[in-house]
Amino acid sequence: MGKKALNVARKILAAHLVEGDPEKDSEIGIRIDQTLTQDATGTMAYLQFESMGVGRVKNELAVSYVDHNTVQIGFENADDHDFLASVARKYGIVYSKAGNGICHQLHLERFGKPGTTLLGSDSHTPTGGGIGQIAIGAGGIDIAVAMAGGAFHIPAPKVRAIVLKGALRKGVSAKDVILKVLEKFGTKGNVGWIFEYTGPGVETLDVPSRATITNMGAELGVTTSVFPSDGVTRQFLAAQGRARDFRRIAADAGAAYEDEFEVDLSKLEPLAAAPHSPGNVVTVKSMKGTKVNQVLIGSCTNSSYRDIRTVAQILKGRHVADDVEVGVACGSRQVVNMLAADGSLATLIKAGCRILENACGFCIGAHMSPGTGAVSLRTNNRNFEGRSGTKSAQVYLVSPETAAASALAGEFRACEGTAAVPAPRKFPVDDAMFLYRETAGRGVPGAKVTRGPNIARVPRGEPLAADLKGVAAIKVGDRITTDHIMPAGARLKYRSNVPVYAKFVFEPCDAGFHDRCMENNAKGLANVIIAGESYGQGSSREHAALCPMYLGVKAVVAKSIERIHRANLVNFGIVPFTFEDPADYDLVSAGDAVRVKGVRRAVETGGAAVMEAGGRKVRIRAALSDREKRLVLCGGLLASM
Ligand code: MIC
Ligand code: SF4
Numbered sequence: 001m002g003k004k005a006l007n008v009a010r011k012i013l014a015a016h017l018v019e020g021d022p023e024k025d026s027e028i029g030i031r032i033d034q035t036l037t038q039d040a041t042g043t044m045a046y047l048q049f050e051s052m053g054v055g056r057v058k059n060e061l062a063v064s065y066v067d068h069n070t071v072q073i074g075f076e077n078a079d080d081h082d083f084l085a086s087v088a089r090k091y092g093i094v095y096s097k098a099g100n101g102i103c104h105q106l107h108l109e110r111f112g113k114p115g116t117t118l119l120g121s122d123s124h125t126p127t128g129g130g131i132g133q134i135a136i137g138a139g140g141i142d143i144a145v146a147m148a149g150g151a152f153h154i155p156a157p158k159v160r161a162i163v164l165k166g167a168l169r170k171g172v173s174a175k176d177v178i179l180k181v182l183e184k185f186g187t188k189g190n191v192g193w194i195f196e197y198t199g200p201g202v203e204t205l206d207v208p209s210r211a212t213i214t215n216m217g218a219e220l221g222v223t224t225s226v227f228p229s230d231g232v233t234r235q236f237l238a239a240q241g242r243a244r245d246f247r248r249i250a251a252d253a254g255a256a257y258e259d260e261f262e263v264d265l266s267k268l269e270p271l272a273a274a275p276h277s278p279g280n281v282v283t284v285k286s287m288k289g290t291k292v293n294q295v296l297i298g299s300c301t302n303s304s305y306r307d308i309r310t311v312a313q314i315l316k317g318r319h320v321a322d323d324v325e326v327g328v329a330c331g332s333r334q335v336v337n338m339l340a341a342d343g344s345l346a347t348l349i350k351a352g353c354r355i356l357e358n359a360c361g362f363c364i365g366a367h368m369s370p371g372t373g374a375v376s377l378r379t380n381n382r383n384f385e386g387r388s389g390t391k392s393a394q395v396y397l398v399s400p401e402t403a404a405a406s407a408l409a410g411e412f413r414a415c416e417g418t419a420a421v422p423a424p425r426k427f428p429v430d431d432a433m434f435l436y437r438e439t440a441g442r443g444v445p446g447a448k449v450t451r452g453p454n455i456a457r458v459p460r461g462e463p464l465a466a467d468l469k470g471v472a473a474i475k476v477g478d479r480i481t482t483d484h485i486m487p488a489g490a491r492l493k494y495r496s497n498v499p500v501y502a503k504f505v506f507e508p509c510d511a512g513f514h515d516r517c518m519e520n521n522a523k524g525l526a527n528v529i530i531a532g533e534s535y536g537q538g539s540s541r542e543h544a545a546l547c548p549m550y551l552g553v554k555a556v557v558a559k560s561i562e563r564i565h566r567a568n569l570v571n572f573g574i575v576p577f578t579f580e581d582p583a584d585y586d587l588v589s590a591g592d593a594v595r596v597k598g599v600r601r602a603v604e605t606g607g608a609a610v611m612e613a614g615g616r617k618v619r620i621r622a623a624l625s626d627r628e629k630r631l632v633l634c635g636g637l638l639a640s641m
Pocket of ligand 1: 382488
């Protein structure tokens, strides 16, 4: 019998498979070649790595980026940076200093390799899919395990082919492609899928465009998204001085997919994701005439040289509308240098743009919050309510072309067409802000780790009790994101300090949550979270599970739970239950006394249980793999070690 024809995703996974059989088991384990962390999730990841007692990183390459918390109001961010730098040096990790750029853009430029696996403590790690990497976002503790040489577990994948035909028209770009895919598949119900881009349209897209598409695949809730590695990839890597990292990876002839969806690139028009979800897609045309107050260009989705140069071409010789605030944040120093060299930077300044730091910044609400009720057009990937820092703001996600045209018009405007930016033949390479490359993989044993007062201890979970006796401490609706559960923005600086950060759990929905949980704990009662569809969308931040664990949350009972968040719940010993009948959600109220008799036994045996809530009985289930059962029973991953 000949070898089975494989698609790109299955080919890379097969080469990295260490546990399970994708055809038979519900979960598989894969070997991780590269890891990345960013500062907001990295502090916790490295604290956890330290507590595993491994002398140095064991995977091929580990990079620690600083890009989220760079505003540095107060000592906390700076202390975190010092901690991260000292850990990197000691354990053999490459350290990317603040100012070097945004992790995903930098990793694509300098380290990502076709055919390898990358695990990152950030949900937009799939950016690496743009060069044919299986790149997956996960909680920090999963990265710690991968750095210690352990496997990473994903649901056995189903692969959907997104077949691209034709070529994009002028003024339409990669953002419009992924918004089209989001319009079709939405932000929920895609758990366990990998989206693989195929078809003749693939070769018409350059690497930054491919990376924009795979980056925002995170918003679909898929495991990852991937493009083949072809001549376009080769050209990109060669221009980065990394020709040796190239490997061609294509689907075998006749490779099967579990599903297929065709996108005719030539028929696409400029699109926007309307408030407050990336899946809420409208045409830019339909918004014509709507006043715009703010335009922000950048973030890990659209901050490449191609993107910002395009914006500069549109703004050249003109000035943004008087009553619009415009900010531009590049993805990396390389991008800034190129724009400085070709005059684009001067064009942007002349056109009235505020040049922002090449960091996450506005995307995570760290600054540039819009005014009350303002309409803000952004090229980033998430427009969850309040994420910008202003709850009443109306944030729309658009392409760089639409952003630039609207900045000039002062209202929603599609771009009439602009000259394409050819893929550079040579990128100016300057790796000076990547520290500790010489000790990468080896580390400096015995080196001191710097710990300021913001670096707290990592709490550990406790074994699951025989029965669960507690209170429905909160009831939330559908599509609750991790930004609702564990807000970033002004609270971001407490990421390495769980006792303080835990004070803000559910702050945007119910500021009394923390105190109520503490009161319940004092009475010996556990806390339970009741939720609707697609609970835990968005970010990979494990604090959305870790801090609830710290507050004595023992179970989430939801209509459905998103992949990364579900894995984080398991990692911190919180049972991820779903309602057997979603309609039973209506039977439970916040404040109900909750009881799950024999919860431990239920987890051990198949996961079916009965929850008594406010006197009613509701059937719930936690379908866990054997590995997950073990973790939940002993109180999470750290407790299991
Ligand atoms: C995000 O875009 O929400 C973040 C901030 O990058 C997060 C990570 C975090 O919360 O630190 C993500 O996407 O995983
Ligand atoms: Fe940073 Fe925004 Fe990208 Fe998250 S989505 S990594 S906050 S730029």
